Amino acid sequence: MREKTTRDHIVKAADQLFYQQGFEHTSFADIAGVVQISRGNFYYHFKSKDEILDAVINVRLADRQVMLKQWEVEGETPLDRIYSFIHILIKNQEKIIKFGCPIGTLSTELSKLNHASQNDANKLFTLFRTWLCRQFTLLGRETDADDLAMHLLARSQGVATLATAFRDGEFIKIEAQLMCDWVKSQAVETTAARRSIH
Structure with a gap:
């Protein structure tokens, strides 16, 4: 495994600050301060904050792809994998209670700013949507897999938003259980429908 470069440290610091402070409210000086490098060294790696944003989005995508692959390995069934999500x-x-969902907050902020990288940030949602759709398809819900994936994505975003607003961790636990119960009910419906056909 390769050692982390100065560029890697800049991207990691920016990722954290964009999440905690927001993209717009994070300056070059903030990032350079965390990494503890000179302005000159900083500009050698990145000429603009937009360049850093692109790098952060790419790292987030790569990290989530690794996470999804791990869930594929660890989860024996599609149900287990959706529970992991x-x-x-x-x-x-x-x-989440302190800063919200990292994907949702960034997409919302870039949308408000009408930022050029908005579509790239949305690829994170698309990644989860596609993956969840595949899991629901494997559960036997081929005809409405995408609808179910979008419903679960929307619900998880709503839970994250309200948990942030009310600073309520218990709410997250209760809603997570309700979401798991809902997903299980979708699998049960599929099994029942197949039995009725035979």
Whole structure:
């Protein structure tokens, strides 16, 4: 495994600051301060904040792709894998309560700014949408897999937003369980429908 470069450290610091402070409210000086490098060294790696944003989005995409592959390996069934998606809310609840969902907050901010990278940021949602759609298809919900994927994505975003607003970790746990129950009911419906056909 390669050692992290100065560029990697800049991107990591920017990723954290964009999440905690927002893209617009994070300056070059903020990022340089965290990495503890000179302005000159900073500009050697990135000429603009937009360049850093593109790098951050690419790192987030790569990290999520690794996470989804891990869920594929660890989850024996599509149901187990979808549960992994839901449980990420519980795993990250402290961060979510403080700062919201990293994907949702960035997409919303870039949309408000009408930023050129808005579509690139939305690729993170598309990544999860496509993956969830595949899991629901494997559950036997071929005809409405995308609708179910979008419903679960929307619900998880709503939970994250309200948990941030009310600073309520218990709410996340309760809603995560309800989402798991809902997903299980979709699998049960599929099984029942197949039995009625035979």
